[in-house]
Amino acid sequence: MKKPDILDNHTPRLSRRRFIAGTGGFTFMISIGGLINGNWASANEDSEGSKNKGSNITVWVKIDSEGTITILNPSAEMGQGSMTALAVLIAEEMDADWSKVKVEHSPIDPKIYGRPGWGGRGYHMITVGSFTVSGYFKPLRQAGAQARYVLLKNVSMKWKIPLTELKTEPGMVIHSASNRKISYGEIASFAETIKEIPEIPEKSLKKPGEFRLIGKYVPRVDIPEKVDGSAIYSMDVNVPDMLYATILRTPVNGNQPESFNEKEIKSMQGIQKIVRLKHGVGILGKRYENLISAKRRLKVKWSKGSPAEMFDSEKILEGYKNIVGSGKKGGHVLNQQGDADAAIQNAHRIYSSDYFSDHVYHAQMEPLNAIVSVNPAGDGAEIWAGTQSPSGAIKAVAKLLGTNPRKIKLHPCFLGGGFGRRSMSDYIVEAAELSKTVRKPVKLIWSREDDFQYGAFRPMCLQRLVAGLDADGKLIAWKHSIVGDGRRLLSSGAKIPFYDIPNQHIEILGLSHGVRLKHWRAVGHGFTKFAIESFIDEIAEAEGVDSYQFHRQVMHNSPRALKVLETAADMAGWGRKPPDGHAFGISFAERSGSLAAGVVEVSLEKSSGKIKVHRIWSSLDAGIVVQPDNAVAQMESAIIYGLSSVLSERITFKDGKVQQSNFHDYHVMRISDAPEEIHVKIIDSNESPSGIGETGLPITGGAVANAVAALSGTRLRHLPFTPDQVKKVMKS
Amino acid sequence: MSIEFELNGSKTKLNPQPETALLWVLREHLNLTGTKFGCGSGLCGACTVHLDGQPIRACITPVSAVAGKSVTTIEGLSKNRSHPLQKAWVEAQVPQCGYCQSGQIMQAAALLESNKNPSRDEIVAYMNGNICRCGTYLRIIRAIKIASAKVNEG
Structure with missing residues (x-):
């Protein structure tokens, strides 16, 4: 049985290579506050921190010449369905043919993909408080309307007719006077970038009576892969050369490991490394089953004196x-x-x-876990995780490594439940700390018992x-x-x-x-x-x-x-x-x-x-x-x-x-x-x-x-x- | 120790430590990640697979116990999501986070194998070992009913 290369096949990852190699097509870069054009690849580079510095630029929509429309999803999909709902908002205003829409995770860059924060303070990529659809409702309808504008503008230039004479039906631009129509895929094959795309006034957006997708039955895009086991949660990610890890954490919050039977554990089958952490002891090895046995044998003497000891x-x-x-x-x-x-x-x-x-306890069905690969220099990392707070996780790992957040790349995965627990980044930082020590990719798996004992x-x-x-x-x-x-x-x-x-x-x-x-x-x-x-x-x-x-x-x-x-x-x-x-x-x-x-x-x-x-x-x-x-x-x-x-x-x-x-x-x-x-x-x-x-x-x-x-x-x-x-x- | 068994219709030969749980062998040795780790103690059903057609919890089944037998995981349930339950699961829009659903579907598939037309009470009794924290239970019942009706139509 071939072990798939997770980097290319499994994780819904936005690799630059994939887009450069993709079919000819057209991309709209639309920011929350304005709109700038370019191509998908350069925008993705920007999100990776290499070129095209500048804020407030984003890419939401790509159309290839076959007419497939790829819409990016900036939120965590943990079962609440916003991955579909947000794409619906864009598709609605751009009059997309929903049967041709694909949804992919967006890169993690709050300046580009974030929603306006509370009290107008910056932009956030955090999926909490049921705020996703309400927070993105205006910006993404605007993004969809602007994408539609770009399509119309291109047709109007090509056919040399006023833009106002054009209208759209799902997936088509139509000129009634000359009885002509053209599909979005065809437009994408010749479309040019447009320097200045206006903010579409609210009154020009669709009225509720005109909605074709909003308020209608649209099956969730994530469901098919959730009925055959192919949906990828971080628990399912394997990367080459990785070590598995488990951690025995202090049973009383705030206490620390003083000593433990390191020699005995090290001599056990398959144990490669033992790492002392502030709040516990990490065990790493090539096979997860060996770690389970080792953890059972691990005896830690914990410090005393945490205020939590008094808590009955x-x-x-x-x-x-x-x-x-x-x-x-x-x-x-x-x-x-x-x-x-x-x-x-x-x-x-x-x-x-x-x-x-x-x-009460969250009891999300997927126990906490994360894969982190800190680079050999120790100044950058890749993360695979299901998290409600991708930008928070990146910041926390950057802080741990003393590096710029732009050197941390997070590959979002489906969340096997969040319910608030995955808005914390503790489990991701733990994996990063272990990976930092061994300079190898580390897949940290919490047992269900860990998830209870070190619950929040x-x-x-x-x-x-x-x-x-x-x-x-x-x-x-x-x-x-x-x-x-x-x-x-x-x-x-x-x-x-x-x-x-x-x-x-x-x-x-x-x-x-x-x-x-x-x-x-x-x-x-x-x-x-x-x-x-x-x-x-x-x-x-x-x-x-x-x-x-x-x-x-x-x-x-x-x-x-x-x-x-x-x-x-x-x-x-x-x-x-x-x-x-x-x-x-x-x-x-x-x-x-x-x-x-x-x-x-x-x-x-x-x-x-x-x-x-x-x-x-x-x-x-x-x-x-x-x-x-x-x-x-x-x-x-x-x-x-x-x-x-x-x-x-x-x-x-x-x-x-x-x-x-x-x-x-x-x-x-x-x-x-x-x-x-x-x-x-x-x-x-x-x-x-x-x-x-x-x-x-x-x-x-x-x-x-x-x-x-x-x-x-x-x-x-x-x-x-x-x-x-x-x-x-x-x-x- | 070498262990041979049939996995989703193909002969499989491995050399795991015999006490290793089937779950980790499937997920981490063979990369069949549709079978999920939820509790490690046979309490939640996320790791349900079929052993000679019967639903078992892979997290508490040592791999040695499947030697010479036939194991089916969610990946082997059908080609192209064509099992009536998978179609019904989509029709009833059952999954939310989706993490428990491989186990739910495998448990339900075993139910329909033994009882083509289960009553609501029979469904509830058979599915009670499978936790869904998103609370999709009423849609699970609906989907099993849909699939059962399709199966009985022939």
Whole structure:
């Protein structure tokens, strides 16, 4: 069996050679801010740091004389489908024939391929927060429209007729007056570069009614290769002469290896090198299976004294009550309006509830891994990795090597799940450090156990909510205090922009425990919206008002949000009697600029405490939805990911050590626990697109808790609702 | 130690350490990377292949155990994605990140071999060892139903 040369055949790599050798054709170089022409090869050289210095230049589209249109994808494809969606944006405005479109990864150069950053600060190539389609929506439609302009201009010069007399149909430029038409492939064979291509005014872009691809069913381009095993993840990359590597990392974050049985390990079969790292010990060899055996035998004496050693998550979470009850001032205030304290003091009725949530783990199916080849001089490297943050990874490796980022080349691979974990570059830097030591390509593979033990988790927290109502039962005061570690990870979703409550105080009382934390799908929204939506439901219940009606009353000022809520309620037939032994729960949440609501139908097996979610009706307002079927798939995905975390996922620490190690003691949702039905309705909109990949997740916690309360009178206030936890609450 | 077995229809002879997991032999020795490493403990199903037609977890199967037998991986399931399940997987747009899907399809293929018209409950029971973190479960069920209908049409 021939071992393919990965450099040429497997990785979707943009080699300069390939484009120079390619068929004659034409390339449009279009920048986010302007447009400059040239050919593909020189542009690609520029991205490799050799020639044509200059910023704000890019290449998005190539057409060969056969009419094949290659569109570059600047985002990480981790299952969310943006590889297809972004290409659709360009293809739409250039009126491409979609059947002729191919999508390839773009080079990693944020100045060229980045999307505008937050607050106008530079350009980024980072795939997080469901911002990809919304961030690229304008620039890539512009890029597509400019590509179309170049085609039209060339035909107008060739035929010596005014450009305004030309129009396009997919893949064709048409001159009706003379009854002539010409395909994009034919144009590409004679097209010349055009010095100045104007910015196409927004009013000349297609109106939503004219879309042929946006909002229509377009199959995802990455799916065929994901059904026959040919899609390449970095785990699948092999490069000549590489060594495999594994690392035994400190079980307590912050401690370091002091000594280890180096001699013994070195003498084991197939072990070529042992490398001491700050946080662990790396073992390298020609065969991965030898490393597994060696790692089992490796005995490391770790240093002591890391603050994380004190971290016992269950006890500390319990202790958060003392912090939230201490009246401690000086928290980080997220929102302050009116005077919440005074309003609560004068309120007709006051409610208060505490909500807890444990750490959760990403559990992306592809364990972390990377291949890095540091050059013999030690001042440059090639990286093969699936990463949400290619520009961050390049910077980090450049820093490690003390070199210019332009000397680092990253070959993007498919991600076997990201969910926030692959926005960190730790696993890539590790591989780089090992490769730097041995000056050979290194393929570093994390075991699943490594992925747990050195995970970076969604933080645990306690949330206290206090509300005041006036004599008419109107919510007039809202206090929300969140206690925990990981400030920006806790604040996400804490604000309530669609709820009309005049007096608000929302704050974080921050702590630091020294353990590893990171963004996790929808970040803090998973637990903040759980608390907010549970609390709204609890108040409604205590006030004797239907939860849906109470929501509507609080949301009366937000028509767009109301419509989302009402749509989900209508879909579920809110108000009807649920099947025997079942109950409904409702919740609403916003995330990444999108709005979602959901109604869940649950049952509860009282003997075991096991909750079963049977059906979900959910609605989504995400502005213009580029790929409706994929949006539904993302809602299904985020709902299942959310339900999984709500029903069973839990990471605990003892003495700073993660207690879970694989899928036997950390339960992610399996097919038998998946809901029988998930219904998704996308609300028609002509607003700009907003994020979709996470929006289904924040509605899950509150909806399930509210349904269980409706069913059993048991109010679940601690995520996850494991059977043990449910039984404990039912007893008390 | 020399081990011979049939791999995707071809005779294969290797000299691995006999306790090496079939998974690493397939992926790293033979470069058949469609079979995925997910957990290393037989808990997630990403490494599912067929051994004499039965689905097994390659990550916990020592290569010595396949001597003289026949192994089929996702690469050997069909030519040109022509297996009814692969077509159904595309039709139902099942994969998201896609990493678990080789294992899902191999597990489902074994199901359809033994039960041409599985009920929803039978599908769920048979597929329960295969984790999909992207949560494509409802589309997996839909795709198996589509493929089963096609198979039964003949």
